[in-house]
Structure formats: structure tokens, C-alpha cells
Amino acid sequence: MLRATHCPSSLVVCSTCRISNDVGKDEAGRTGGTLFAQALAAALVNHRCRGLVILQAMPCLFACSSHCTVYLRGQGRVGYILGRFDPRPEDAVALLDYAAHYLDSPDGVVPYARWPDGVKGHFLVRIPPDGFVWDSSGDASVGGTNAAAG
Numbered sequence: 001m002l003r004a005t006h007c008p009s010s011l012v013v014c015s016t017c018r019i020s021n022d023v024g025k026d027e028a029g030r031t032g033g034t035l036f037a038q039a040l041a042a043a044l045v046n047h048r049c050r051g052l053v054i055l056q057a058m059p060c061l062f063a064c065s066s067h068c069t070v071y072l073r074g075q076g077r078v079g080y081i082l083g084r085f086d087p088r089p090e091d092a093v094a095l096l097d098y099a100a101h102y103l104d105s106p107d108g109v110v111p112y113a114r115w116p117d118g119v120k121g122h123f124l125v126r127i128p129p130d131g132f133v134w135d136s137s138g139d140a141s142v143g144g145t146n147a148a149a150g
Helices: 032-044 089-104
Strands: 009-014 054-058 070-074 079-082 123-127
Touching (some): 009 089, 070 089
Antiparallel strands (some): 009 070, 070 079
């Protein structure tokens, strides 16, 4: 069941994610998502994102082929689903370092040169915020159009 939250930016951690492609749970029965959420919470205590981003958990983000998956989102910002992390402090800090750049940007778009090495190769999906699409005018890229809107 969905429940409204009132936070401008959050990291939603898949609580049911595997630890790795080969390992589902640790010897204590904890999932990779649970362990990664714990690592993120511990890293957040002394990180500059403390108080700016909220950690939330959700069972199954449906990214099962990419263990330790998170959804970084912010109101009016592009959202990102990242995965294939190891549930360890180094990966948690790298993700929070990226989140800091994300929060510093006006729209959630962080130039590649500012990406921490620990997040490179972990991006799975980019999601436009509600009510927005990418404005490709002036881009050399192919832009989508909506025939019904035009």
C-alpha cells in the first residue's frame, strides 16, 4: 500500500534485494538491501547529506537482476535507479557523495565529471520528474514528441 511522504529528497532502498548475484542473504538471514540500508544510515550520520536526504525502504523495486538497488529522487528533479552495489560502507559513501552533487544541482542532473568513481557503472534508469520531459531543443539528440499535445 502506498503512503504519502513529505520529504523533498530521498534514497529509497530495495529492502528485499540480494547481497550479490550469487548470495541472497547473509548467515544471519539479512538481505543485501537491509545491509545496504544499514550502511547508508551509518554513513549518513557524518555525511553532508544528513538532514537533506531521507532514507526509505520499499520491498522489491523490481530490479532483481541488479542487487542492492536504490532510487534517488527529489521533487522537481530527475530521479535515478542505481544498482549492483555491495552492501559496504565504501559503496554507501560513494552513493551519498553522488546524492550531495544531485542535491546541489537545480534539476538533479550531475555532470559526469562530478560523479564519484563508486557510482560509475551503477546507473540503471533515469526518470523524469512528474510533469516534465527532457527539452531537447538545441540538442543534437533525437527528441520525442507527443502528437496528442501538438
